[in-house]
Amino acid sequence: MRLRTRFAPSPTGPLHLGHAYSAILAHDMARAAGGDFVLRIEDIDRSRSRAEWEDLIYKDLSWLGLSWETPVVRQSERLHLYRQTLQSLWNEDLLFACTCNRRDILEAASAPNESEPAVGPDGIVYPGTCRDRKSFGDPVMPTNTALRLDMAKAIDDRPATFEETGRGPEGESGRIDIHPIALPGEIGDVVLARRDMGTSYHLSVVVDDADQGITHVVRGQDLFEATKIHVVLQDILSLPRPEYHHHRLIRDEAGKRLAKRDDARSIQSYRDAGATPDDIRRMVGL
Secondary structure: OOEEEOOOOOOOOEEEHHHHHHHHHHHHHHHHHHOEEEEEEEEOOOOOHHHHHHHHHHHHHHHHHOOOOOHHHHHHHHHHHHHHHHHHHHHOOEEEEEEHHHHHHHHHHHOOOOOOOOEEOOEEEOOOOOOOOOOOOOOOOOOOEEEEOOOOHHOOOEEEEEEOOOOOOOOOEEEEEEOOHHHHHHHOOOOOOOOOOOOOEEEHHHHHHHHHOEEEEEEEHHHHHHHHHHHHHHHOOOOOOOEEEEEEEEEEEOOEEEHHHHHOOEEHHHHHOOOOOOHHHHHHHO
8 A cells, every 4th residue: 555644734824843843754754655745735714714824835845845746635625525424424313413602511511510521632522412402313414503423323332443653642652442432421522514614623634534545644642632533433434544643742942832823933934034944854853
């Protein structure tokens, strides 16, 4: 099997050193194996995505010496595929409509013991408010509300696994076992379609990785726990399972991981200051 990796940024701001590390790592892994490196633009958040940020992604990655398959896949052009996938899950009664807002979820999740709610890889574990109201067998899938996966119904009794060639946050590596009986409590009913997007990160990334034949997913350790969600989706959608390579996070001087929302210094700023691509590789430890 030909090795295929991908880098999938969102055009919601400039790339920083953390993005450079992940992109270079995925690119070099593919090239060393004589495989393919894929660039995917994850622009389902149309309210925050900007054409100028997408253009800068291409400029930054080219400057770093990376090359990729063309044409580049843009998620905003694949909404019909996500909708078809959602419809198939709806037909299996694995989805339900949810009208809860964040405050509703926080209050309901905190109510039983007036304690801090459980938090999973998708945020506060959903307390099941709208799941208890859903009606089965309705052929009409709503389009104006969020759609959640009924996790308890989606899983089966067989433990699922994935192969980790990198390291999780606690050093996890090799065969990673997922015990489905714990997933409803640890993760809950994740959103697969947001009301204002018509899809979600979890659904789109699983559909796209399969459709693009990605064999090795290279990404940061902050997404290690989300892999459990993706494994569940791969199983219920009968999609192939890639290997996963979660890598360390690039942090600032204070030890905080870099993030666009915190105005992490951009690759462009290093370039404008006279840095070279080799300088960037040294900065991130490659």
